[in-house]
Amino acid sequence: MLINFVYIKRDTPVHRLDPRVKWILLFAYAFSVMQTVNFWFTLFGFIGAAFYYSQAHLKWSETKRPWLFILFLTAILVFVNYFMSGGAIVQGVDLSHQHILYMLPFFGVTAKPPFITTTSIIFSVESITFLLTQAMRNISIAMLALPVTYTTDPGLTGVAFNGMGVPDKLSYAIDLSLRFLPSIVRDFGTTLDAQRARGFEIEKMRGGFFGKVVRLAPLLVPVIIGSIVGAEDIINAMELRCFGLGKRSWLTELHARQIDRIIITLSITLFICVTFLDIIGSIHTQGALHFLHTQGIPLTK
């Protein structure tokens, strides 16, 4: 059994970015966009994320599988969320004066038996705007997340996290786990073949759900316990080489360029500003400072 990371080695503007930049940008944007339901802010972020993704030059054929999963998951979450809440999903926005376009007869959930009742789903300008905002939010975060895996060498993950302040030991553990991975998958394949030779058929497991779970044990237990016992040699080797007694150096050193520093600064500034405006907007319920808590649709009441 082979294992392959999705990393694609290529020379693009995003590939040339420091790995730390991609992680910081992803988290700063995700934590910022989470704090608002404003359509225009989310649209601005969506356009920016789309531009960033375009600079990675990833082909549809290379990313089709994760994108289909992301789009499917987004559609499920957005529409299931809408129907299960009866159209009243807009968060943090005053819905007392909705501009209702249509009402669709549907089922709703109640707290009293029989727990299901007939109700109407409201399709209003506000709720449809929120649907779009929610979808843009999820897809824009995905457009920042996918380049992290497709354009970053997995071998640089440990040194990148060390560069972001993670202690040496934990960063080394991240590197070590990536080195263990091919061995684990190879052992899994070997164990599977050995058990198949003894009549274990994983594709044709009999029994109900519980029976199938129990029948997984001959596959999992040898791999896990065998790996733990084998790790004792690695522990001894590392202790004999005085691992952890001094500051660690890395074979690969990351050097941030001017563009990397600019993007990191802008990302952190964005997050701080959005958080500040979010807090201030909670206190000032009117006016410009409150804009992150409004959808920004210019409708009259």
Add this chain to the structure above:
Amino acid sequence: MAITERQERSPSRIWGIGVRQIVFMALGAALYAGVSYATNSLQLPGASNVSLRPGIVIPVFFGAVFGPWVGLFTGGVGNLINDLLTGPIYWNWDLGNGIIGFVSGLALFITWGRYRSVRNIITAEIFGVVAIIVGLGFAAYSDIWVSALTPLTATTTEFVPATIPDLVLSIILLPILLVAYSAAIGRTGRA
């Protein structure tokens, strides 16, 4: 170097991060990612359209045996590596898996990593159940802010479908692993 019982049962044994913990962190994360990847590609048949994710027992097991920090790393980084193998990164689910391992590791305060008695195995089981509920609860309900879901949607589309199969897997597989581990360690003389 001989270790006294007081040293063996000291808080540093639970919260300390030495060479052993680093190696088992890395091993646990690799096992969690590798088993998840391998069982995904095998497309395990489920029952009643419920897919099996047997790797969930790994952060619970590693937490219960090696401590909360090892469990946290196994679950969090293991899930992150699995994301690196499949494409999209869902940070709140990575953190939720880390919480599973961390809470499982709190069983060490009672069991001290020894699972030769039924009492200790049951203790680990109870902590594992609580850990899965807390960890997957965090992951699912944080999507209320991350993906702007309603609590009802987060419960019905994420929390319940993820938690119930994982609870069953952990409850059935964890004792098997603990007994096998105790037997293996007994033979190596590290018991």
